[in-house]
Amino acid sequence: MTATAPRITPELVAEHGLKPDEYARFLELIGREPTITELGIVSAMWNEHCSYKSSRLHLKGLPTSAPWVIQGPGENAGVIDIGDGDAIAFKMESHNHPSYIEPYQGATTGVGGILRDVFTMGARPIAALNALRFGSPDHPKTRHLVSGVVAGIGGYGNSFGVPTVGGSVGFHTRYDGNILVNAMAVGLAKTDGIFYAAAAGVGNPIVYLGSKTGRDGIHGATMASAEFDANSDEKRPTVQVGDPFAEKLLLEACLELMQTDSVIAIQDMGAAGLTCSAVEMGAKGNLGVELILDNVPCREEGMSAYEMMLSESQERMLMVLKPEKREEAEAIFRKWGLDFAVVGYTTDTLRFVVKHHGETVADLPIKELGDEAPLYDRPHISNAFQPTIDPASVAAPVDNATALARLLATPDMCSKRWVWEQYDHLILGNTVQKPGGDAAIVRIEDGPKGVALTTDVTPRYCEADPVQGGRQAVAEAWRNITAVGGLPLAITDNLNFGNPEKPDVMGQFVGCLKGIGEACLALDFPVVSGNVSLYNETQGRSILPTPTIGGVGLLDDVTLHATVALRQAGDVLAVIGDTTGWIGQSVYLRDICGREEGAPPPVDLAVERRNGDFVRGLIRSGKVTTVHDCSDGGLAVAVAEMAMAGDIGVSFDTLPADIPAHAFLFGEDQARYVIAADAATIDAVAAEAKAAGVPFRKLGVAGGDAVNIPGETPAKVADLRNGHDNWLPNYMAGEIDHP
Amino acid sequence: MKAAVVTFPGSNRERDIARALKHASGVAPAMVWHAETDLPAGTDLVVLPGGFSYGDYLRCGAIAARSNIMAAVQAHAARGGLVLGVCNGFQILCEAQLLPGVLMRNDRLRFMCKRQNLRVERTDTAFTHRYAQGQVIDVCIAHGEGNWTADADAVARIEDKGLVAFRYCDANGVVSPETNCNGSVNSIAGIYSEKRNVLGMMPHPENLIDALVGGTDGRGLFESLASRMAA
Amino acid sequence: MKARVTVTLKTGVLDPQGKAIEGALSSLGVEGVTGVRQGKVFDIELAHTQPEAAQAALKDACERLLANTVIENYRVEILS
Amino acid sequence: MKARVTVTLKTGVLDPQGKAIEGALSSLGVEGVTGVRQGKVFDIELAHTQPEAAQAALKDACERLLANTVIENYRVEILS
Ligand SMILES: Nc1ncnc2c1ncn2[C@@H]1O[C@H](COP(=O)(O)OP(=O)(O)O)[C@@H](O)[C@H]1O
Numbered sequence A: 001m002t003a004t005a006p007r008i009t010p011e012l013v014a015e016h017g018l019k020p021d022e023y024a025r026f027l028e029l030i031g032r033e034p035t036i037t038e039l040g041i042v043s044a045m046w047n048e049h050c051s052y053k054s055s056r057l058h059l060k061g062l063p064t065s066a067p068w069v070i071q072g073p074g075e076n077a078g079v080i081d082i083g084d085g086d087a088i089a090f091k092m093e094s095h096n097h098p099s100y101i102e103p104y105q106g107a108t109t110g111v112g113g114i115l116r117d118v119f120t121m122g123a124r125p126i127a128a129l130n131a132l133r134f135g136s137p138d139h140p141k142t143r144h145l146v147s148g149v150v151a152g153i154g155g156y157g158n159s160f161g162v163p164t165v166g167g168s169v170g171f172h173t174r175y176d177g178n179i180l181v182n183a184m185a186v187g188l189a190k191t192d193g194i195f196y197a198a199a200a201g202v203g204n205p206i207v208y209l210g211s212k213t214g215r216d217g218i219h220g221a222t223m224a225s226a227e228f229d230a231n232s233d234e235k236r237p238t239v240q241v242g243d244p245f246a247e248k249l250l251l252e253a254c255l256e257l258m259q260t261d262s263v264i265a266i267q268d269m270g271a272a273g274l275t276c277s278a279v280e281m282g283a284k285g286n287l288g289v290e291l292i293l294d295n296v297p298c299r300e301e302g303m304s305a306y307e308m309m310l311s312e313s314q315e316r317m318l319m320v321l322k323p324e325k326r327e328e329a330e331a332i333f334r335k336w337g338l339d340f341a342v343v344g345y346t347t348d349t350l351r352f353v354v355k356h357h358g359e360t361v362a363d364l365p366i367k368e369l370g371d372e373a374p375l376y377d378r379p380h381i382s383n384a385f386q387p388t389i390d391p392a393s394v395a396a397p398v399d400n401a402t403a404l405a406r407l408l409a410t411p412d413m414c415s416k417r418w419v420w421e422q423y424d425h426l427i428l429g430n431t432v433q434k435p436g437g438d439a440a441i442v443r444i445e446d447g448p449k450g451v452a453l454t455t456d457v458t459p460r461y462c463e464a465d466p467v468q469g470g471r472q473a474v475a476e477a478w479r480n481i482t483a484v485g486g487l488p489l490a491i492t493d494n495l496n497f498g499n500p501e502k503p504d505v506m507g508q509f510v511g512c513l514k515g516i517g518e519a520c521l522a523l524d525f526p527v528v529s530g531n532v533s534l535y536n537e538t539q540g541r542s543i544l545p546t547p548t549i550g551g552v553g554l555l556d557d558v559t560l561h562a563t564v565a566l567r568q569a570g571d572v573l574a575v576i577g578d579t580t581g582w583i584g585q586s587v588y589l590r591d592i593c594g595r596e597e598g599a600p601p602p603v604d605l606a607v608e609r610r611n612g613d614f615v616r617g618l619i620r621s622g623k624v625t626t627v628h629d630c631s632d633g634g635l636a637v638a639v640a641e642m643a644m645a646g647d648i649g650v651s652f653d654t655l656p657a658d659i660p661a662h663a664f665l666f667g668e669d670q671a672r673y674v675i676a677a678d679a680a681t682i683d684a685v686a687a688e689a690k691a692a693g694v695p696f697r698k699l700g701v702a703g704g705d706a707v708n709i710p711g712e713t714p715a716k717v718a719d720l721r722n723g724h725d726n727w728l729p730n731y732m733a734g735e736i737d738h739p
Numbered sequence B: 001m002k003a004a005v006v007t008f009p010g011s012n013r014e015r016d017i018a019r020a021l022k023h024a025s026g027v028a029p030a031m032v033w034h035a036e037t038d039l040p041a042g043t044d045l046v047v048l049p050g051g052f053s054y055g056d057y058l059r060c061g062a063i064a065a066r067s068n069i070m071a072a073v074q075a076h077a078a079r080g081g082l083v084l085g086v087c088n089g090f091q092i093l094c095e096a097q098l099l100p101g102v103l104m105r106n107d108r109l110r111f112m113c114k115r116q117n118l119r120v121e122r123t124d125t126a127f128t129h130r131y132a133q134g135q136v137i138d139v140c141i142a143h144g145e146g147n148w149t150a151d152a153d154a155v156a157r158i159e160d161k162g163l164v165a166f167r168y169c170d171a172n173g174v175v176s177p178e179t180n181c182n183g184s185v186n187s188i189a190g191i192y193s194e195k196r197n198v199l200g201m202m203p204h205p206e207n208l209i210d211a212l213v214g215g216t217d218g219r220g221l222f223e224s225l226a227s228r229m230a231a
Numbered sequence C, D: 001m002k003a004r005v006t007v008t009l010k011t012g013v014l015d016p017q018g019k020a021i022e023g024a025l026s027s028l029g030v031e032g033v034t035g036v037r038q039g040k041v042f043d044i045e046l047a048h049t050q051p052e053a054a055q056a057a058l059k060d061a062c063e064r065l066l067a068n069t070v071i072e073n074y075r076v077e078i079l080s
């Protein structure tokens, strides 16, 4: 092999993120010293991002099957059957570290990557969502990061032409040096038109599609798995730049090509680009792969084999093609102005061979690159037990109307309109429920079916009790889908945690996964895809554990759905589900009392299911069309949001005597929904609830222009809305993003 | 009606507009690739759809305005044929100088997607005769560069000749700086050519044709076109 | 051969970006900026060997695409 | 005092705009263009009277707003 190649020193190995024992394992596997290209390849394949070495063991425990699951985890995206020959492909992925370094481009390439995962499966993207976490609003970088990330998500999705219909945004000082950008994409396919990554057949051409290869993000995947230090601002890696225009062309070209029966296998080039995609296609198909790098379309002169194998240039795909279809396929890509190059072929050797300038620069056993990747059962300890807080022990520092107004205008609870107005959420003309409701609803073509989509997680619960927090994240996604009338079908998860080499962080991971698994099982809501992002840490301080859940549900008839807005004066409001005044870990306790503590609300999955099935029945039978799930901020916030959305006031009935008023109003008991309908309907619902053993309680009546809490000064809806709508625009005023 | 929708690399609302045309006329429009040199024979209406043709790189609409098909669109317009440009289509029409002026970055410098009221400024055109004079319609905007501007002479000409098609306004039809969502001169949301056979507009009537998806205030435009063509 | 084309807004054409940048600079505390106008530069590689031919090609490029001559001026410099 | 700030992409950073323009020029029949990279210029009016002070203020402006120094280089020229 190459004589001029650098020597493989222990320093070089360490720079590639391989631990000495991992390198020793690799040496043993290949029986000789690797070339620099081989070292690059193994470092990419064996890093956390590709190998899931810290998480694999625990992911195995997740429920992944159901009769409607067509493809579970292990492909570019999960796929579920929604009837009539239609399928939904979806996945969520993080782009946390790159977005901290360059928020606009980090976010664009995150969105681009996840869209590619979905259309690689043969699905046309019909919706995008995201989940964002930023540091404290007071942190000097936060504004800039919010501005750049939001502009980047919009910049890519808007140009690509997918409606961004939902998501979540939160702030916490624990994300100060390490923001989270999780992007989800949802696509529509035919059940008989789904494409997979496993190569088949010996001697078939491997085709490179899309944009050219540059020196973008070399070692991006390694970066995403290395703990941040205070110098990361200085690192200035080669930032990947997103090109939504190229991606749109790639989408149209791929979907057109998929109609021609020429594609044997297809895989996008994501993290670790050509390396990961080629190895995965071969390994999944039990085949070897030979690549000839001289044929790779390059954007820059003199790129080395090492650089080509590790480049993370965006908007690229790899495909195994039926040889007789080559001309037809090439013509399609040329028409769309994209590169098309045969860069190798499948072999029966089970080796991954890479050639450049007539030399073999890598020759590795292909299966072992994946199968023999390190697997760790990292030590984990469960977190310190947090005591349950007795609501009677927490005095209300202000009256409840004041607390309500304040909570609605906090960074976490305020309206996120400023964000989603920068996203085209209406394109494609099927957005039945736009951002701002519980779950988004996107109609499937001309209907009557539709999908309900949401992303959820409550990191402070996960930190206080990982198992309950994991359950709650899944339950809340399930509840949001239910609250619009959808039948929850499956989830994708994006597990954002700190450094897994620390036993307490690993304990959070293991605990959350346990809770997620339990909830998925109990709610028939399997995991079909996901992504793990570890080492989210700055200067030794980890983020809050944040396992984002992306949920997908089905509406058989989108005309039968519910929205949060109150409809008319005289409608009666009621809560389905039990209220105990659970105050521990509530936003009330945190933002009004200044105490971030206590055990989070427990999630009883059987109750969750019973209450949700009941509410969904009310919506599907057309009885109730006003529903809002009850989460952060409890009943008072849910009711106020319904009032603001409908521009109608609400008068609360006399509050129960056995629970402190503020705990009743702001406690965060789970499995609850607030509904509203005319008095006769509510009475009928009360009777039905009683018969079904579902807790029901009347809350008050709609009317007037204020939220009235007995014995307190009325809070004008207009004033509440003012505070709620303006916090974010005011905070962001003056910031201009300048990508 | 024989309608043709031109698709450029990066167009992304071509399906939306085709759906609206089909909904109004019962006939699906022809989809025409930008590299073609001719429109389908007998085309009555050419539509340049929304999207980000060529990524909106350089200037929005600039590269698309110079594509092959645009010569045919120019000729069609010169013959008095109908041309509708929506959003990116409007930008392309301005770049192709089928309409005056230019669409600059929104004054708030951000892409904006939201509902917006428009006042219909005249109803004696092929595009708007199904609306009432001064009617306020509720449609949506979704653009980052919709801030229409032109030199003073061009603005005066447009106003004097009554070539303003729509203005941004409030729910009562009142036009004010507060309702001007992007900074356009005189709150202009859409303009006609001198012969009023070419219309360019930033808002998206094609996304408001369905009560379930936000409302039906966009239908009037497509129904106007469909009935005119049928006549 | 290398060239640089600079495209700037004509005097009198409103520049919302320039204005916003001016505002942002002042709120960032950068002092003394009294006006900002934003334009574009294109750094272009050419196969030409004659500066005159390159100049002509670029003028053509500007007139036909790079500048919107209704609102923009352009300038071509041959660098090498 | 007048100044011009020129902001260009660092070498190696993908320039989707430049790529699209290059393609468009070639399909318009403008010959001999083998590469296009797009950048920005800012024409700035300053209240300063000392070139050094102006230079310092603009460097500050570039670092904090005008350039995204992760992917862009900048150059400040005092014109008058
Ligand atoms: N937390 C998780 N839960 C379930 N499946 C997961 C999880 N993380 C990753 N997966 C699955 O593992 C596979 C590899 O994930 P990833 O490397 O993120 O995909 P890609 O190569 O498309 O970026 C995918 O099929 C993904 O759905």
Ligand SMILES: [Mg+2]
Binding pocket: A075, A076, A117, A268, A270
């Ligand atoms: Mg993938």
